[in-house]
Amino acid sequence: MLLILTIVFIISWFFLTNRRYRYLYILYKTLPRDLTALIRFGRLKLQLKNWVDDGITIPKVFRTHVSKHPNRVAFHFEDTSWTFQELEDFSNRVANYFIKEGYEKGDSVALLLENRIEYIGLWLGLAKAGVITALINTNLVSLPLHHCITVSHCKAVIYGSDFADAIDGIRDKLQDVKKYEFLTKEDVKAKESDVDLKKELQAQSASCPVERVNASIAKDKLIYIFTSGTTGMPKAAIIPHSRYMYGCLSLYCMSNLNDSDIFYNPLPLYHSAGGIVGVGQCLLFGLTVLIRRKFSASNFWNDCYKHKCTATNYIGETCRYILAAHKKDDPVPKHKVTKMVGNGLRAEIWEEFQKTFNVKQIFEFYGSTEGNANLINIDNTIGAVGFVPPLAPHSVCHVDLIRCDDETKEPLRTKDGLCIRCEPGQPGLMIGRIDPKKSINQFAGYVDRKETNKKILENVFSHGDSYFNTGDVLVKDELGYYYFVDRTGDTYRWKGENVSTTEVEKVVSEAVGLKDCVAYGVEVPKHEGKAGMLAIVDADHKLDKDALVQQLKTHLPSYAIPLFLRITRSVPMTGTFKIKKNELRKEGFSEVTGDEVYFLDMKSGKYVPVAQICDKIREGTLKL
Template sequence: MLFWPVLLILLVTYLLNNRRYRWIYILYKTLPRDLTAGYRFLKLNLRLSKWKRNRETIPKVFSQLAEKHPDKVAFYFEEETWTFEKLERLSNQIAHYFKSKGYKKGDSVALLLDNRPEYVALWLGLSKIGVISALINTNLVADSLFHSIIVAHCKALIYGTDFSKAVSEISDKIKDLEHFEFGSKSFDDEIKMQPSTYPEEVESVELQDKVIYIYTSGTTGLPKAAVVSHLRYMYAAGGAHILANLSSEDVFYNPLPLYHSAGGMIAVGQALLFGNTIALRKKFSATNYWSDCKKYNCTTGNYIGEICRYLLAVHKPGTKVEHNVKKLLGNGLRPQIWNNFINTFGVQVYEFYGSTEGNSNLINIDNTVGAVGFVPRYADFIYSVILIRCDENSGEPLRNKEGLCSACQPDEPGLLVGKIQKKMAHAEFSGYADEKATEKKVLRDVFEKGDAYFNSGDVLIQDELGNYFFKDRTGDTFRWKGENVATSEVEAVISNIVELKDAVVYGVQIPGTEGRAGMAAIVDSDNNLDLEKLASGLRSKLPGYAIPMFLRIMDSLPMTGTFKLKKVELQKEGFDYYAIKDHRLYFYNAKVAEYEGLTQEIYDDIVNGKMKL
């Protein structure tokens, strides 16, 4: 008779201990989401397993699609229409051309070209003979451009006519490389003369082989060439396709650069691996975004955070935008504009988090406002991405007396890391062309001796439902206008221009904008800094997004007692006109490409959103 009352008391006691009763609520709230994600994740892994079993690679899968529906549109570009057959034929001709020039499996070639279908044909064709394409950021100039070519061990450079000036400025440094100018009559004619048959070398290319390098900025300063294998590319494109529940009939709008993973992998991969049609734009335009989508009958597309803000900024309140887009994939949509964006344009967003080279990839499939993705708290043994406790200022992991790290509790900010597991597409870390840079991103002995985790360099928060929210970027990088900026690179350029003056660069937040704008604090105790020379030098050496938007002139930089720079202190003060009493502040006026004094009126206009930077 006492059995059931005693059992009930024991059950209640168990649930009350450590708030275990919350798991009933957690499961109630998350089970539909988790079952949906689990089913899609299983589909993704089955697709990857099939590709592995059949030893498929990107060119093999694409050739099968081209044979299956040769007349289907692969790319819309301006007024051009590119069918799958057309893209297949051109990529085959490119493969034969570079084979005739002596290029072979394992060689790498730099590609510097604006968005256009031929961009994809070039690296796809090179991949058919096992040549790796280094996709160069088209904003780069001078030393950063030279470094990007050299760090990938490139034997040749393919560049568009528009980039002749940038190439000529470093020509002395790359004179040993073979040059191919896309758009020149000789190059184009030689390609057209090649056979369009399927190259036999495709069969020798393996799934784990490198296919492209995509560049990412890190704490080392100059761009790093992240290794992307065929499998890695397939996982990224396949993950987006299957987890966002796309169909092969979706028409994908892509205005993002093809040298970025969002444009070159997530978007283009839909055509190469799933037979989707891509509407490609040379450069993003806020005023043409929705009209392009309507023109090409797009049903899905991509974004970065700034794109969403720009689209809202040009939209006339109260007016309806005509389009057929149902889903947008991307990252960086600010929580503050999330609901306004989806309600204004009537789309579902699939916000994702990840890096080209990393294994800590997440996606938000249920439109949880502000979330960059999720991992069920009871399923981290399946998908081992986790937050660990770290130093608030440096981002360095905190270790106990045994030298191991500890996991964060729900709602506790921490460094996001992912366990490195070889031969598992979602957990691999192939690193960079530079082995030293690769090792710097690996954390060892995290939870047990001998384990290894990828260090994302980002601080996130996970709530009790398993949702992740981005908090901050650690290390000496910040993100501005959709690009990562390495502070050490900018500091080096400033030091070369102003010579003996000390300088430090950091990112500062501007209300109403995504990411952080660059700010430089420069020591000028003699009051002889030449601002015109500084602005001119920065314009010639850095891409526009990396030029510091604000300057702070100081007599000395703040240091700790152990001579460590107090960069966090400078970041907190930012460009606040009211907090910095000496008012030795300047802002970069992009309209005249010069630094001008930051007055109280201008500061107020920037903070209140009346002046855009």
């Protein structure tokens, strides 16, 4: 008996000291999750390695699905459906035409077109010719639009009829850029100075340009996707074939999709969420995908039901819109969707959304278009953007959190110059290890090499290593779950888009002639992201608010126009004359004293005193 008690005492002492009992608890709670993730991630890595080692590209994979089921529907769009063979033929015509036009491998062409099946066929065809397509945000006008076309060194631009005015607005600055108009309306004729691309494609051969297709490998550049990053004008993020594959594989494997799924993709095709994650399920895995011209909350479930969709993607704002469009007394919409994959779903509405619409699994993920720090939540843990096994060695984990300054968000370092890992509960910068030899850990960066270098942290955990700095602050718990906290740098997210405050400030300064202006994002109750707010120093009350609105509309995309305007005598400064944006953010739009604050009324197109509608904004009854 004494021996048994002694053994029990020794075992208890072993596990109850130094928090060893917590290790057992953590292992018990996370082992099933981690084993599931390990199997799925292993499948992902193996497939990606095989594709990269064999020099496989997106067009090559797509052709295998065309051979397997040429008559299967590849994409549904409105009242139109294209089979795999039809998309293959169209993209071949695109490739053959641009090869005849003299475009070489590595050239780039801008694409400014609404969501439609031809959008995918155009960039897929250009890829077959070895040409890189710059996917332009359709909201852009004026300077940002011109910047995106020129920064990606485009020799030509393909634009839809709906964007003729936007192109005309910068036509004089695009003298050396050839222009192809893709007619999207029957009663419209192409401009005489531009090429009628739709007409030209009809005369081309539908045979595959095999020699050009075979000349490309997985590491070659496929497309450019624009991201605001943390500062300045939009940046052209380089997406090689391997990066596109990784993005699609991550969703397909980690959410356990299969080729019998029908995928609904209602997101913009110029974004990675829609153009890679959504479209790629068809191109790489043979799924039928439904796309839409524009997202519609009221038609979301009707679309899913009509086309028998089993999975769909989202961004946080779309989920809130869908929930808001559903009245409490309405019955549960009929649909077959069991999986939703996306990012930005607020924890406050997560459970309500799942229960209201009877969606079995939500796969919330974290990542950026260009970055290599990616996570995914595979077990419906509310609010989590993903996880890392907490007991796994640091050497096998490619993402981590490091301590940073509360104000500047710059990494904190030890005396030997190395960064400090965050403990559970400590917010920190999310970083991803860079390893050029591994596709999963690569960071291709931007077309502008200087911007690429700004995102790389060196000598992080050992001298000589390098990590991608996401610019985002996250926090993890002891079970390894990660939760998004905030974005650093001069940027904020609104309406699913990244907004660069420096871009807004530049437009305001040049348009109005006021140097003392500050743009930033403020939280708005019951809304994802942060709404734009502009603080302008105007002690003499000379600002013409109506003229300001017109300039903002002319030079900025709609999502970047500040909803709130603050007229002030001065802005808070540090001792080194840096603007204290954090103070302005904390004060928001309703806690301001002594200054005039206005709200941009969408109906009148004017800034009106915020005091008149402040309650409606707080209650979420006013449409923003």
